[in-house]
Amino acid sequence: MHGLALTSPAELAEEATLAALLRCCVREVAGPRGLVWPAPPYLLLRVGGALLRARTRGGAALRFEGRPERLEAGAWHPLTADELVRLAEADLGGDRDHNGEFAGQVAASREAVAEILRARAAAVPPADPWLASEQALVYGHPFHPSPKARGGAGWLRYAPEAHARFPLRLLGVREDVLAEEGDAGALDLLGVAPAGYRLLPAHPWQLDLLRPRLGGELVDLGPGPAVVPTSSVRTVYAPAAGACLKFSLDVRITNCVRKNAWYELAGAVELTSRLTPIFDEISGKFPGTRWLPEPGYRSARLGPRLLEGLGVIVRDGPWTACSPGVTPILAGALAAGTGFGPAGSARPDAVLAGPAGPPRLGALGRDPVAWWAAYVSAVAPPVLELYFEHGVILEPHLQNVLVGLDDSGLPVEAVFRDLEGTKLVTGRHDLTGLAPQVAQALSYDAERGWARVVYCLLVNHLMEIAGTVAGGDETLLPHLWKAAREIFVRQAGELGWPLPLSDLLAGSPLPAKANLSVRWARAADRSAGYVPIANPLA
Template identity: 50%
Template sequence: MLLTHRTVTADDATAIALLNCLVREVCAPDRQVWRDGGRLVLRLPRAGVRLRAGLARPPVGPTFRLVPPVEERRGDAWEPAGWERIADLAAGELELATGRANPEFPAQVRDSRTALDAILAARAGVPDDPDPYLASERSLVAGHRFHPSPKARQGAPADWLPYAPEARARFRARWLAVRADAVAEGGDAGAFAALDAPPVPPGYRPLPVHPWQFALLAARPVLRRALADGVVRDLGAGGPLVYPTSSVRTVHVPDADLFLKFSLDVRITNCVRKNAWYELEGAVLLDGLLRPVFAGLDADLLAEPAYRTVSLADPRLYEGFGTIVRQGVRGLPGTPLLAAALADPYGTALAGLPALASPDGAARWWDAYVRLTLRPVLAAYLDHGVVLEPHLQNVLMTVDDDGMPVRAVFRDLEGTKLTAGRWDLRGVPDAVRAAVSYDAERGWNRVVYCLFVNHLAEVAAAVADLHPALDRDLWRTVRRALTGSGYADRPGVRALLAGVPFPAKANLRARWGRDADRAAGYVPTLNPL
């Protein structure tokens, strides 16, 4: 299975990501996008500026393939437009559209571009991961195609490259020995026992934390006092090697076949990646509630059976050292591959699967992929009131030796929610209940966006990159699967089949408004069903 990359530069990837956002969130809603031969032209409706880029092929559905060169209309001529110019134009348009400025925006775009450049340099000459699964997790060089700063992360590259999945980093966790009376934990505490932790003194328990996070919190007075008093002992780096996955802060521990979801007080794209106390408790709560649900679904959910942290007189430490254990992948049928790697336009993971070598094979592959992904998500929501978050980085697809899909695997309970009113959550703390719940409309929008726009549309586009003649047939396959899913009579599904626009998450507008990811809105986008 090939997991190399097509040629990509930081400048081009940054420019194209900005254009993707402008098309989806600014220009298309105002009908200011049109094709001109082999190019796509977009007009910023308030600034009156026209931009254009090449089209790899005609767009089908809510996604498209823009390619360099990117140009701006000046007078009677088209002139080259670099990523900095596009970022400035986007900022000007959004200020006119919203009536407020955001001086942080250009710096975030610049930081993302700088990070991408550092990632590309760090990958050069470094051998790929021999494990196809790990290679897929660590292949997302350019990141989210519809985000203005997909690789933005806090700190200089020297701070984070040692922990960057895209740089194929590996490291050992920082281990703390925490006195038993200063430990807070939930779920099955034995889940941590599978880790080859350094020995701890009697009466203490081992706690793995991210080395970067330890460095960020080491100066906290309460931690320094706990270390001086022996309540917490710093054991240093040790234990098995861990491999950061696509989320950066979640690492795979192959020796134990587990994942550790670390807390990390660092902003990556939209969010500071901290395990809030209610998210620690919510993970264990959802783990118990969802196991019976998935027992009846033709899919798997990676369990999150336990968390552990320190209980000291500093909430920052409680949340900052909170670590969640997640089930591994060794028992899954077939070889798991990250869906985002299969959809990556700059990667070749999909082209490396023998099953897609011919158009007929690709059509069969897509039919299996859609059935395995679509029905469990709909069943979870419509039958059980469970809002899965099946975006590309939250889904693994296991494949057989030819690369044919075998089973969909969902993960990350932070993004999984329960439909309010469908579950008895009496006795659950208010903050935890709020964190794990969505109202029905919000839940349905999240399901439709993640499943159709973020996921299936992007994988379909990657299949069409290999076999362009299949492009429209791919969405006919989705329609057949939706019609035959057993849910075609439900109002929301009927609306989709009738062509109601898909909701697309507005990442550009969320960044401009400095909104939390949970508060991001949606814009309507084309429904090809």
């Protein structure tokens, strides 16, 4: 297939699936065993006893071009995703520790990508450039064996990558069984509830899964206003409310069943209250720093299943957070231009394009090092400041950060979101008075929290954006990381050179999340471990 144009959704999905699984094998299977060798223009590795090779794109070790191959009887033969699954299974456990679900999850993800590509070709992207960027993650996480695996049926009608748009279902909750904390008033802009009831929007997919008994305490008010799903699938933007709504979905999306546990509902409101003065202080020091508070939630107090299953968290919309003239763009959409999709399928300008065209990225083309320095300056220093000075652990991965671009396309603001992944360093905050489950869910010990910050900020985020900026020019990468190092060094000096940051700048390996291993183990995402990878800041 090398050198041939890929036009079929099935072919594109196969190549993307194969490349993602191969990257996982390099990072988690062959790499730790010393079974990866550069042989330009190829990367060689041994998986399941077989010798494989993949042509690298632009010299980038984990960006592949064309079909990887397997050496058999002295000749190279094209590799398929199904074959690589079997080879990976042999190394991951074989007959001793077999995961009967794994192959099916990889195949389901591949089919989902093909379905998304077919639907996307016939759909119209949102005119809003921010929403277009939210719906740009066609191939998903580049280091996940099944990035688009989704449970349940009928998911395509709700898929952001397929440019979905759908009406909410509106329920009325009798006031005596209403569950609410904080300010969830934005939900009342979505419709009108009858006397004695409060409005509760529901995701139609979740309502089909839950099938609650309606009538009396919980009544069906019919269809509501249209919403647009964002990159996480279960969080939607509701133009009628000017807010994002984070619903529960009782389906597995990549690693997790995406349900709002009761302590996460309460925790979002608690964190919003605690972080408001902290972010005010941070934005005073770093004027480009923004965040999206989650001021309230609403649900029905009708037993644990419905309390969690119907719980919806209100989150501020990004346009209200950004300054006038600044366009918020999902960081993950920019990273989709790193070449992790099939050849030629993902460029920054293409993935961000809406009916009005893509946001202007001229500043990136004119001076990529200056653009990168502006990007790192917007994103990294506030994350480090929050951790070391305030004991706050952000989760600044590619789906949790929006980058504010000015009219020239230069990054000038960073918008942090999703309080589910935000934690407080144990012992740095007084959590007296909180329910034990809420306090436990809000806390990480310092070492675990630092690993999470480094993984999300550097491995998941900045390394992928660096790939976007460099394109296929590997000679540019040292200049990018030199500029990034200067920013980190300056921030380390401001913070008094804390030991974890000093070790990072001295070249300590970076922790890369082991998505393949956690899926193989059928473990909860929170139990995922890390594998060490090279530190480009060294």
